[in-house]
Amino acid sequence: MSATSSLETAANLLTAWGFPVAKRTGWASKKARTDIAFSPSGVIFHHTAAWTTTDALLFDTGNGKIKAPLCHWSIDRDGRITLGAGGYANHAGINSKAAVAKILAGADAEVKPGPDDDGYSANRYTVGIEVKCPGAYNEAQRKAAVALGAALVIAFGWDKARVPAGAHKEITRRKPGDPGDDMGAFRAEVRALIKTKTAPPPKPAPKSAQVTVLVANCQSYDGDCSEAAWRARAQLMAKSSPDVILVQETTDPGRKAMCDELGKGWSYHSNGKSVAILIGPRVKKAGLKRTVSFGTAFGHGAVKLPLKVDGVGFDAISQHTRPASILPDKIEIQLKNGDVAKGATLAGTWPAIFGGDFSLNDPRIAGWIRATPKFDSVDRPGPQSPDAIFTKGSKVKLESAKLIDPGNLSDHKWVVATFTVSA
Ligand SMILES: [Zn+2]
Structure with a gap:
């Protein structure tokens, strides 16, 4: 990249950072010499020794002894920045070669120059x-100068950690106090600004949402199917503020009554038989329902719905595995695990929450973890833990879980759990 295009880039950066920058007409072709190539690898800051120096003197006329341009950029008393020349400029005069090398290599503390080397000038580098000031930069000038230094380092692609920026007083003993600023501190400010301006944008925190899921086997086979009983179940469900309810042993009129009782925004999605997913107003259906049937007359099976809460997607599956009562003993466990595996296959690629009455105390599903504890959820001798929630994927995390006793509204206790699901 040519020097002029890098200078242009620096001007654009400064504008983007909110600094007022002017480009003088014809700046790009302005140069003090045509016999020396200008290929800068650093920057030298000066002061003009007066508030009143004009851009016309700096860029057009020179000071009577030295031919203009006398610099590439000027900074006014109010911090306004002007780009006035794109080629070789007479700003540094004769300098100490070692001191210039130190500046170009990136110095920390202020560089103390040795004597000038005859015929050696930093101008081409x-x-x-x-x-425009008589001593040290004022606040507006300091801010503008630091920003200009940072913009040049970025635009030219110079070392951001060892910024090649110095002052006239650091490269020649002829110019003490040019400028009055401490250049060690100045360079630190330039480095800090570059860091801010080139820092990668902070990664947005992964989107996540909390979702409360209730597993409710709603009745024993000879349970109360009255509308009043369904409404009473819904009233109890509402107490845990669920977003999703995975129900088993329900009927269509029962689900209708429960959604009506749960209130506005509730809907149900069944397997056409006894298994269903009830979703509340926070939850949006985000794909097609899928079901599997385990081939029983009663309608044991599973239903899946892709859902979204606060824009975060997950699959919810409600399952009712065949109970022991209708299975021959020897193949019971095998068949039940087969049912569970079938239900699990409904999950897609999203984080998944898989709950229900698994009719097994300890179903094993490859790739899934049992998220809820082994609650004793059925009134039969010995610990009975068929009601559970399994999860798949690292993006669904259990926050809390508890057991609810619905009394005579069901012969199962209900499991309610809150999850954090990440996108
Ligand atoms: Zn100077």
């Missing part, structure tokens, strides 16, 4: 900046 450095961009020159004249700040």
Whole structure:
């Protein structure tokens, strides 16, 4: 990239950062010499020794002894920045070669120059900046100068950690106090600004949402199917503020009554038989329902719905595995695990929440974890833990779980759990 295009890039950066930058007409072709190539690898800051120095003197006329341009950029008393030359500029005069090397290599503390080397000038290696002031930069000038230094380092692709920026007083003993600023501190400010301006944008926190899921086997086979009983179940369900209810042993009129009782925004999605998913107003259906049937007359099976809460997607599956009462003993466990595996296959690629009455105390499903504890959820001798929630994927995390006793509204206790699901 040519020096002029890098200078242009620096001007654009400064504008983007909110600094007022002017480009003088014809700046790109302005140069003090045509016999020396200008290929800068650093920048030298100056002061003009007066508040009143004009851009016309700096860029057009020179000071009577030295031919203009006398710098590439100027900074006014109010911090306004002007780009006035794109080629070789007479800003540094004769300098100490070792001191210039130190500046170009990136110095920490202020560089103390040795004597000038005859015929050696930093002009061909450095961009020159004249700040219009008699001593040290004022606050607006300092801010503008630091920003200009940072913009040049970025635009030219110079070392961001060892910024090649120095002052006239650091490369020659002829110019003490040019400028009055401490250049060690100045360079630290330039480095800090570059860091801010080139820091990668912070990664947005992964989107996540909390979702409360209730597993409710709603009745024993000879349970109360009255509308009043369904409404009473819904009233109890509402107490845990669920977003999703995975129900088993329900009927269509029963589900209708429960959604009506749960209130506005509730809907149900069944396997056409006794298994269903009830979703509340926070929850949006985000795909097609899928079901599997386990081939019993009663309608044991599973239903899946892709859902979204606060824009975060997950699959919810409600399952009712065949109970022992209708299975021959020897193949019971095998068949039940087959049912569970079938239900699990409904899950897609999203995080998945798989709950229900598994009719097994300890179903094993490859790739899934039992998220809820082994609650004793059925009134039969010995610990009975068929009601559970399994999860798949690292993006669904259990926050809390508890057991609810619905009394004579069901012969199962209900499991309610809150999850954090991440996108
Ligand atoms: Zn100077």
